[in-house]
Amino acid sequence: MFSKTCKYGIRAVLFLAVNTDKNKKIGVIEIAERLEVPRHFLGKVLQVLKKEGLISSIKGPGGGFYLSKENRKANIEDIVECLDGPSLLNACVLGLPNCSDENPCPLHFQAYACRHGLQYQLRHQSIDELARKIRREEIRI
Amino acid sequence: MFSKTCKYGIRAVLFLAVNTDKNKKIGVIEIAERLEVPRHFLGKVLQVLKKEGLISSIKGPGGGFYLSKENRKANIEDIVECLDGPSLLNACVLGLPNCSDENPCPLHFQAYACRHGLQYQLRHQSIDELARKIRREEIRI
DNA sequence: CGATAAAAAGATTTTTTTGTCCTTTATTAA
DNA sequence: TTAATAAAGGACAAAAAAATCTTTTTATCG
Numbered sequence: 001m002f003s004k005t006c007k008y009g010i011r012a013v014l015f016l017a018v019n020t021d022k023n024k025k026i027g028v029i030e031i032a033e034r035l036e037v038p039r040h041f042l043g044k045v046l047q048v049l050k051k052e053g054l055i056s057s058i059k060g061p062g063g064g065f066y067l068s069k070e071n072r073k074a075n076i077e078d079i080v081e082c083l084d085g086p087s088l089l090n091a092c093v094l095g096l097p098n099c100s101d102e103n104p105c106p107l108h109f110q111a112y113a114c115r116h117g118l119q120y121q122l123r124h125q126s127i128d129e130l131a132r133k134i135r136r137e138e139i140r141i
Numbered sequence: 142m143f144s145k146t147c148k149y150g151i152r153a154v155l156f157l158a159v160n161t162d163k164n165k166k167i168g169v170i171e172i173a174e175r176l177e178v179p180r181h182f183l184g185k186v187l188q189v190l191k192k193e194g195l196i197s198s199i200k201g202p203g204g205g206f207y208l209s210k211e212n213r214k215a216n217i218e219d220i221v222e223c224l225d226g227p228s229l230l231n232a233c234v235l236g237l238p239n240c241s242d243e244n245p246c247p248l249h250f251q252a253y254a255c256r257h258g259l260q261y262q263l264r265h266q267s268i269d270e271l272a273r274k275i276r277r278e279e280i281r282i
Numbered sequence: 283c284g285a286t287a288a289a290a291a292g293a294t295t296t297t298t299t300t301g302t303c304c305t306t307t308a309t310t311a312a
Numbered sequence: 313t314t315a316a317t318a319a320a321g322g323a324c325a326a327a328a329a330a331a332t333c334t335t336t337t338t339a340t341c342g
Contacts, residue, residue: 001142001229004330007236014247027288041331047290060339061287076248088142095148096281104280106155106271107217110262111142114255121251130247139245140237145300168318182301188320201309202317 006083008037009045011141013079016055016067017131018141025057025064035141045083052082067127076130077122089119147224149178150186152282154220157196157208158272159282166198166205176282186224193223208268217271218263230260 002010012031020026028046032039046065049055054074057065080088092099093111101108133139143151153172161167169187173180187206190196195215198206221229233240234252242249274280 001234004236007234010247011235025288029288038331040333043289044291044331050289057289058339059287059289059337060341062340063288063338065289093142093148094152095145099281106151106275106280106282107263107266108280110266111259114259114262117258118252118255121255122248125248125251134247139247139249140240141247166318170318179301181303184319185301185321191319198319199309200307200317200319201311203310204308204318206319 002080002088003084004041005045005048006080008035008042009049009083010076010079011035011037012042012046012065013049013055013067013074013127014130014134014141016065017072017127018134020064020066022066022068025062025066027064031065049079049082054079054082072126072128072131074127075123076125076127077119080122089115089122143221143229144225145182146186146189147221149176149183150190150224151217151220152176152178153183153187153206154190154196154208154215154268155271155275155282157206158213158268159275161205161207163197163207163209166203166207168205172206190220190223195220195223213267213269213272215268216264217266217268218260221263230256230263 012035015031015035016026028043029039031037031046032042035042046055046057050057050065053071055065055071056068057063077089092105093107093115094105096105099105099108130139134141153176156172156176157167169184170180172178172187173183176183187196187198191198191206194212196206196212197209198204218230233246234248234256235246237246240246240249271280275282
């Protein structure tokens with residue numbers, strides 16, 4: 001479903017949501033260790049998220065990655081679109097180039113119901129709300 | 142979502158459902174042309190489906206691939222499981238090894254609903270029914 | 283300023299997926 | 313029984329994704 005890039009990205013953003021703010025930053029090495037994820041690869045992913053404005057970072061001593069107030073307004077769909085592209089949730093499941101409601105593939109309506117449901121969930125899932133659930137230990141990263 | 146192997150496989154099975162039976166077989170070359178899919182690669186996919194008993198084939202002149210009565214009892218989920226493995230629809234969307242209802246990842250319940258919906262659809266979507274819709278031109282392969 | 287710490291950037295390697303090619307085996311028909 | 317046809321099987325190649333390594337840039341602090 002999601003690429004590893006995207007999986008790592010979502011988890012990292014949520015980790016940052018729970019553990020950082022403007023005054024408390026964390027470096028890639030620690031994030032990678034905590035999430036048990038390849039550190040250099042994660043570095044690349046964080047670079048992309050930063051460039052897209054979904055996370056924040058400061059170089060140099062005392063620097064690291066963190067989520068700003070602004071960053072927290074994003075939702076999970078933003079992360080997915082940033083890392084896997086918008087097509088992931090919209091393209092034809094069977095890869096047909098001109099699949100549409102008028103010209104549906106065999107799984108068009110079945111898949112679209114489910115995927116639009118998921119897309120709705122991701123869009124309305126704010127990072128802050130998931131962070132609260134993680135703090136309350138209702139879910140785990 | 143699905144691998145190309147799986148996309149090609151699903152389309153090929155439906156193509157066979159519409160265009161073949163015990164007395165009318167079709168070769169890989171023609172199937173690949175009709176579906177606009179790489180022919181050698183499709184050959185491999187069909188081999189796997191045949192081994193798993195999801196399609197039938199006969200070597201030699203007049204031979205080719207076809208769907209038997211028995212084959213038509215399968216559903217789309219069987220094809221997906223055969224080609225992409227059972228984990229595709231069941232594994233954690235974020236790739237966490239021990240994600241479960243008791244120990245959910247941040248997207249566990251959101252993803253669960255949607256994916257089980259899809260799985261249900263695939264399981265109850267008989268090949269014959271889709272073939273009928275293709276014949277009626279309600280959908281396209 | 284110089285040393286150090288951390289992200290950013292670039293280059294390279296490994297692994298997986300996708301795609302191709304060639305040989306072998308089975309079947310049919312002349 | 314031989315030629316032709318088609319799938320099966322094995323080996324190989326290309327492309328994409330995942331992972332690693334190295335260098336450069338930016339910031340901080342003594």
